[in-house]
Amino acid sequence: MTKAEKIKKELDSLSPESLNEVDNFILSLLLRQRKRSFEERKNIIESLCGSWSDDESIDVIFKEIDLQRHVYPGRKVDFDVPA
Incomplete structure (x- = not known):
């Protein structure tokens, strides 16, 4: 059984009812984007x-x-200020 099949089997066995019975349940998923x-x-x-x-x-x-x-007048530019 591959790792993916094992994970799928474990996830299939979960139900909302069973999750309510477990305290501090943590589910971690690693999603990878398939290269197209x-x-x-x-x-x-x-x-x-x-x-x-x-x-x-x-x-x-x-x-x-x-x-x-066309309404916006733009910012004021002062050319007399030393650089």
Whole structure:
């Protein structure tokens, strides 16, 4: 039995009821991200590109950004201060 199979068997035997009976129960999990192939990464990126193209709220957000950008006077710059 592999280590992963052993852990799965132990986790399968746990239930919320059994956890309530145990005081100071500690569960540690080590999660590792599976490395994706170039093709998988490319497919993920392609699926996300254009995901907001039909989202009408984006127009409202960018209009507000544009408005705020033109309203902000910028910081005061004093050229007479010695460097």
